[in-house]
Every structure is written in structure tokens, then in C-alpha cells.
Amino acid sequence: MATDQAHCSWVILVSFIISLMLMVIPLPDAIDPARPHFTALCLIYWSMALPQRVGVGFAWLLGLLLDVILGSLMGMHALSLSIIVFLTLKLHQRIRVYPVWQQALTILLLIGLNQLIILWVRGVIATQPTSWTYWLASFSSMLIWPLVYGVMRNVRRRFQVR
Numbered sequence: 782m783a784t785d786q787a788h789c790s791w792v793i794l795v796s797f798i799i800s801l802m803l804m805v806i807p808l809p810d811a812i813d814p815a816r817p818h819f820t821a822l823c824l825i826y827w828s829m830a831l832p833q834r835v836g837v838g839f840a841w842l843l844g845l846l847l848d849v850i851l852g853s854l855m856g857m858h859a860l861s862l863s864i865i866v867f868l869t870l871k872l873h874q875r876i877r878v879y880p881v882w883q884q885a886l887t888i889l890l891l892i893g894l895n896q897l898i899i900l901w902v903r904g905v906i907a908t909q910p911t912s913w914t915y916w917l918a919s920f921s922s923m924l925i926w927p928l929v930y931g932v933m934r935n936v937r938r939r940f941q942v943r
């Protein structure tokens with residue numbers, strides 16, 4: 782049983798490493814604001830699918846790592862990711878039974894909240910975004926959610942992550 786737990790942990794860990802890599806892959810300046818928030822999508826999926834394994838503390842640590850990788854204010858992503866994982870954990874039983882298109886609308890709200898928290902923190906330190914394109918990440922995350930959900934569900938089933 783302990784080897785199964787370790788095997789499952791590696792699958793979850795690798796998925797987060799991939800999500801972090803997708804967050805830092807260079808994109809052209811024109812489409813970079815529309816980059817989906819892959820780390821948040823991954824966190825939402827795992828906290829919805831396995832709420833006993835991925836929680837607020839894990840989101841906090843992953844957010845700190847994301848802050849280091851992106852060079853942002855320490856704790857900014859940690860705070861926002863912790864809040865959206867907290868909400869996902871509170872609502873995971875409802876969200877799981879929604880059809881994927883309704884889950885995508887929930888993703889729009891959660892990622893929008895994530896961006897609103899980051900905007901608030903940036904406003905406190907006087908580095909606000911200058912364009913409406915800041916909000917494109919919420920919409921692109923919503924649009925890519927069915928693909929992310931399908932891939933993650935297949936990975937979870939293939940490797941029997943419990």
C-alpha cells in the first residue's frame with residue numbers, strides 16, 4: 782500500500798512540474814497575457830478529484846514556488862492559489878457532478894478571483910496592469926479546461942491515482 786501511495790504522489794508531483802513549466806515557457810508578447818493559468822488549473826483538478834491529498838497547504842507551497850519562478854512578490858501567488866483551492870475544497874462535491882461546460886464556467890470564476898487577488902496585491906505595491914488583456918487568462922483557462930480535465934482524468938485513471 783505504501784508503494785501505491787508513493788506511486789500516486791509521483792504522478793501528482795509530475796503533473797505540477799509540467800504545469801509550472803507551462804507557466805514559464807516563453808510566448809510572443811501578443812499572446813502572453815492570454816496564457817492559461819496551468820498551475821491553478823492543475824491545483825483545481827487535483828483538489829477536486831482528491832481533496833484529501835491536495836489541499837490549501839500544498840497550494841500555498843506551490844504558490845511560493847511559482848512566485849520564485851516568476852520573480853513576483855513573495856506570497857502573492859501563494860495567497861491567491863490558497864484561496865481558490867480553499868473554495869474548490871468547499872465546493873468540490875458540487876463541482877464534480879457538473880457537466881464539463883459548467884465546470885468551465887466555475888473555472889472562469891475561480892481563475893478570475895485568482896487574478897483579482899493578484900491585481901489587489903499589485904495595486905498595493907503600485908504595479909497594476911495597464912491593459913484589459915490582463916483578464917484574458919481567465920477566459921483562456923475556461924476554454925482550455927475541458928482539455929485539461931480530460932487529460933488529467935485519463936492520467937489519474939491510467940496510473941490509478943487514489
